[in-house]
Amino acid sequence: MNRKKLIELRGITKSFDGEVVLDNISLDIYEDEFITLLGPSGCGKTTTLRIIGGFETPDSGDVIFDGARINDTPPYKRHINTVFQRYALFPHLNVYENIAFGLRVARIRDEEEISRRVREMLEMVNLKGFERRHVTTLSGGQQQRVAIARALINKPRVLLLDEPLGALDLKLRKDMQNELKSMQKRTGITFIYVTHDQEEALSMSDTVVVMNNGSIMQIGTPTDIYNEPKNAYVADFIGESNIVDGVMIDDYSVKMSGHTFVCVDAGFGKNTPVDVVVRPEDVDVVAPESGMLRGKVTSVTFKGVHYEVIVDIGGFKWMIQTTDYVAPDAEIGVDIEPDAIHIMNKSEYSGMFGDYSSFSDELDALSENTEEEED
Amino acid sequence: MKKSFIERAAAYPHIVWSVLFIIAPLIFVVYYTFTDADGAFTTENVERMFTSNYVLIFINSVCLALIATVICLLIAYPLAYIFSRMKEKWQRIMILLIMIPLWMNFLITTYSWMTILEDTGIINSILSLFGLSAHMINTPGAVVIGMVFCFLPYMILPIYTVMSGIDERLLEASADLGCSGWQRLTKVVMPMSLSGVISGITMVFVPSISTFYISQKLGGGTFQLIGDTIESYFVGTAINYHFGAALSLVLMILILISMAIMNHYTDSEQAERRRIK
Amino acid sequence: MKILSRLYLILVFIFLYAPIAVMVLISFNSSESTTQFSGFSLYWYREMLRDSATLEALRNTLVLSISSAVVSTVVGTLAAVGIDRMRNRFMRGAVMSVTNIPMMNPDIVTGISLMLLFVFVGTLLGLESYLSFWTLLIAHVTFNLPYVILSVLPKLKQMDKNIPEAALDLGCTPLRSFFKVELPFIMPGVVTGFIMAFTLSFDDFVISNFTSGSSFETLTIHIYSMIKKSVKPDIYALSTLIFAAVLLLLVVYNMSDRSERDDARGKKRRELRFRGKEGGAAK
Numbered sequence: 001m002n003r004k005k006l007i008e009l010r011g012i013t014k015s016f017d018g019e020v021v022l023d024n025i026s027l028d029i030y031e032d033e034f035i036t037l038l039g040p041s042g043c044g045k046t047t048t049l050r051i052i053g054g055f056e057t058p059d060s061g062d063v064i065f066d067g068a069r070i071n072d073t074p075p076y077k078r079h080i081n082t083v084f085q086r087y088a089l090f091p092h093l094n095v096y097e098n099i100a101f102g103l104r105v106a107r108i109r110d111e112e113e114i115s116r117r118v119r120e121m122l123e124m125v126n127l128k129g130f131e132r133r134h135v136t137t138l139s140g141g142q143q144q145r146v147a148i149a150r151a152l153i154n155k156p157r158v159l160l161l162d163e164p165l166g167a168l169d170l171k172l173r174k175d176m177q178n179e180l181k182s183m184q185k186r187t188g189i190t191f192i193y194v195t196h197d198q199e200e201a202l203s204m205s206d207t208v209v210v211m212n213n214g215s216i217m218q219i220g221t222p223t224d225i226y227n228e229p230k231n232a233y234v235a236d237f238i239g240e241s242n243i244v245d246g247v248m249i250d251d252y253s254v255k256m257s258g259h260t261f262v263c264v265d266a267g268f269g270k271n272t273p274v275d276v277v278v279r280p281e282d283v284d285v286v287a288p289e290s291g292m293l294r295g296k297v298t299s300v301t302f303k304g305v306h307y308e309v310i311v312d313i314g315g316f317k318w319m320i321q322t323t324d325y326v327a328p329d330a331e332i333g334v335d336i337e338p339d340a341i342h343i344m345n346k347s348e349y350s351g352m353f354g355d356y357s358s359f360s361d362e363l364d365a366l367s368e369n370t371e372e373e374e375d
Numbered sequence: 376m377k378k379s380f381i382e383r384a385a386a387y388p389h390i391v392w393s394v395l396f397i398i399a400p401l402i403f404v405v406y407y408t409f410t411d412a413d414g415a416f417t418t419e420n421v422e423r424m425f426t427s428n429y430v431l432i433f434i435n436s437v438c439l440a441l442i443a444t445v446i447c448l449l450i451a452y453p454l455a456y457i458f459s460r461m462k463e464k465w466q467r468i469m470i471l472l473i474m475i476p477l478w479m480n481f482l483i484t485t486y487s488w489m490t491i492l493e494d495t496g497i498i499n500s501i502l503s504l505f506g507l508s509a510h511m512i513n514t515p516g517a518v519v520i521g522m523v524f525c526f527l528p529y530m531i532l533p534i535y536t537v538m539s540g541i542d543e544r545l546l547e548a549s550a551d552l553g554c555s556g557w558q559r560l561t562k563v564v565m566p567m568s569l570s571g572v573i574s575g576i577t578m579v580f581v582p583s584i585s586t587f588y589i590s591q592k593l594g595g596g597t598f599q600l601i602g603d604t605i606e607s608y609f610v611g612t613a614i615n616y617h618f619g620a621a622l623s624l625v626l627m628i629l630i631l632i633s634m635a636i637m638n639h640y641t642d643s644e645q646a647e648r649r650r651i652k
Numbered sequence: 653m654k655i656l657s658r659l660y661l662i663l664v665f666i667f668l669y670a671p672i673a674v675m676v677l678i679s680f681n682s683s684e685s686t687t688q689f690s691g692f693s694l695y696w697y698r699e700m701l702r703d704s705a706t707l708e709a710l711r712n713t714l715v716l717s718i719s720s721a722v723v724s725t726v727v728g729t730l731a732a733v734g735i736d737r738m739r740n741r742f743m744r745g746a747v748m749s750v751t752n753i754p755m756m757n758p759d760i761v762t763g764i765s766l767m768l769l770f771v772f773v774g775t776l777l778g779l780e781s782y783l784s785f786w787t788l789l790i791a792h793v794t795f796n797l798p799y800v801i802l803s804v805l806p807k808l809k810q811m812d813k814n815i816p817e818a819a820l821d822l823g824c825t826p827l828r829s830f831f832k833v834e835l836p837f838i839m840p841g842v843v844t845g846f847i848m849a850f851t852l853s854f855d856d857f858v859i860s861n862f863t864s865g866s867s868f869e870t871l872t873i874h875i876y877s878m879i880k881k882s883v884k885p886d887i888y889a890l891s892t893l894i895f896a897a898v899l900l901l902l903v904v905y906n907m908s909d910r911s912e913r914d915d916a917r918g919k920k921r922r923e924l925r926f927r928g929k930e931g932g933a934a935k
Contacts, residue, residue, distance in 0.1 A: 154823065386735055479895055
């Protein structure tokens with residue numbers, strides 16, 4: 001594919017009050033791309049977006065837009081528009097005037113043209129007939145649409161979206177995801193999307209950038225990121241995963257939990273310690289005596305489409321998703337196919353993730369909340 | 376983003392203004408306190424305050440202001456509580472009714488009180504129907520009535536603001552946990568309304584202690600308060616800026632000390648509450 | 653309990669409104685007495701309107717309170733914006749503390765401190781009469797400023813910081829963004845500040861008493877000098893008229909405030925305000 005680079009970030013570093021928020025980030029963004037910055041609160045994704053938008057100036061490094069360095073270009077001179085997290089609609093203006101704002105600022109005097117373009121936008125975001133409504137009387141989803149229309153009316157080259165669906169309920173969020181995706185396809189505008197929701201990132205993006213602690217962990221297509229995580233952090237952040245200590249015996253052969261498995265990875269050398277990732281849905285439950293590994297079921301949770309089973313295999317708690325019911329405290333065997341085994345080099349994140357011994361949904365939610373408050 | 380020039384400079388006019396017309400004048404108060412008419416340094420003005428009847432004037436003023444403040448608190452606290460439990464529409468009307476007298480010129484209302492309290496005034500003409508009479512005008516009591524009238528709204532409003540902010544659910548929760556009506560008042564409402572009480576006390580005590588027109592009109596000049604004394608040295612017949620400045624300085628320090636004491640009291644109270652938690 | 657609290661309310665309101673009722677009643681008195689009501693008449697209203705000194709004082713007061721409200725609203729709104737943007741906590745705290753001084757200090761101290769400044773500068777410049785309209789204006793702006801700042805600052809705090817950024821994003825320069833987006837948002841606070849400044853200025857006696865010269869007499873100063881002599885019901889007539897005007901203004905202001913409060917935005921804002929309070933209490 002012959003793609004043209006639109007934005008380049010070169011070695012961007014940014015700190016607030018002595019605290020490093022972005023640490024030497026480099027990233028290429030192409031024309032007509034839907035790219036998502038994914039990571040937990042405080043990972044620097046919003047700061048990256050604000051640097052591209054011109055609301056923050058990097059301490060060092062270059063922001064290059066269409067070949068020109070724009071570090072010191074103020075936001076009002078950039079061909080980039082933003083959909084803000086809490087929409088940031090102008091409360092003193094109605095829907096029509098909010099959307100027309102960009103045109104009026106650009107001193108377009110022709111009321112007919114303004115009217116035509118506003119209507120065009122309203123049609124695109126499915127808000128026909130809402131012109132005279134006051135923005136404070138709109139629902140969250142409608143406000144969201146107005147924010148998008150307002151940002152797109154000036155025909156920017158790039159649209160920045162800062163967790164735009166965060167405040168919507170689940171059902172509406174799914175609908176808006178599809179709409180945003182098709183909007184991007186139709187307009188051909190580059191979308192840079194920030195979210196902490198990995199499912200959202202995987203389902204919408206052409207490219208996903210996984211960030212943590214001010215650094216980029218991995219850049220790739222959604223399938224790459226899911227199937228070939230670069231390290232334990234990415235593997236854990238994207239979906240559920242069992243991350244087990246292993247030793248690469250030889251090419252295509254890895255030993256973990258006392259059993260040697262056939263795998264599809266090669267090139268790690270002989271007898272190299274590695275992290276092994278196995279997705280919970282890739283583990284098959286079999287009879288205890290016929291399994292490659294065997295263990296004891298410690299908990300079973302019904303999740304609708306499947307059961308979530310925690311199995312203690314040699315002291316390591318595995319998560320398994322299966323459609324067959326198994327009883328708690330039962331002995332079971334498990335099988336893992338070669339292509340379900342992903343090998344990763346050891347990294348600073350090894351041993352920090354992937355064990356389900358203290359797993360609890362509630363705890364997860366709690367820690368997420370505290371992170372958000374700090375943000 | 377780098378802050379624009381307007382953002383950085385917006386506060387400058389105000390800062391310059393504050394230095395010229397808030398800080399500089401206070402420095403002049405200190406300057407005049409410690410100089411004589413020729414501009415030479417002297418501590419005579421300060422000494423004079425401790426040698427004559429000025430100590431008595433200070434004590435008088437503090438006592439009257441304290442009495443007025445306590446009466447205001449006693450009237451305002453139950454009132455604010457009653458307001459805060461009303462329907463919202465009624466709350467708004469009540470607060471408006473409390474605020475309206477504030478918009479009246481207090482010189483006039485103080486004068487009206489003369490009409491009411493005089494020996495031949497309204498109260499006495501009512502009393503005389505029963506063959507009674509009471510001498511009220513030109514007594515400390517009349518001055519206190521004037522102060523309470525002028526400054527009562529300043530006690531009601533902050534207490535009401537805090538009380539109306541108390542979440543109804545907290546009261547329900549405390550009732551649920553077995554608090555009686557009285558316990559709810561002492562254990563939930565009172566501790567939570569403390570900040571309103573504190574600002575109410577400050578807002579009543581400060582103008583009470585420094586007033587001069589109320590004591591002139593309702594006290595009839597039979598006794599002097601600090602405010603009267605200070606005024607007489609600036610616009611009266613015996614003009615003496617230096618001694619007047621000294622009196623004001625002491626008044627200011629007196630108020631600062633009482634505020635500090637009150638803050639200390641509330642701070643330790645809060646610290647204690649935190650410790651209990 | 654209910655009857656008791658009703659009774660209590662009625663007693664307090666009688667106390668608060670007795671002097672006002674007396675004032676209104678006496679203003680219609682047909683005789684010159686301020687204690688005995690002898691019959692209804694509009695004599696004192698006519699008398700008051702014929703008194704050129706009173707009308708002059710009223711005119712002076714309006715000029716002074718409008719100009720001081722305008723100056724303090726402009727300076728105060730700008731100051732609030734500047735204070736809101738200050739990142740340096742020490743600087744911010746220092747500015748706020750100084751700003752609050754005229755509110756915390758007794759009026760009499762503010763008045764005499766300004767008077768001493770004017771006296772000192774006046775004698776330094778060798779001026780014959782240093783107290784004038786201008787010294788009054790300075791004094792009034794000084795005590796109005798904290799009220800304007802304190803009514804605008806909360807509005808700025810309520811504003812989503814993304815809102816001015818959205819304006820920049822859509823092509824506004826910072827200056828245009830301020831006038832097109834921020835100012836409309838904080839307008840209710842600015843208006844409240846202006847009204848407060850106007851009424852405080854209109855009503856002020858203590859500070860004016862020390863900072864006005866004989867050349868420029870305000871209404872309160874005029875009343876004070878009249879009270880010092882003998883009081884005739886014409887002052888009551890004047891006060892009754894002012895009271896009626898204030899009442900009208902208050903009712904209109906409250907009605908407009910209420911209609912705004914009843915929309916969804918008002919509700920949200922109240923929530924925000926409450927949350928802000930909680931945050932403040934937690935500190």
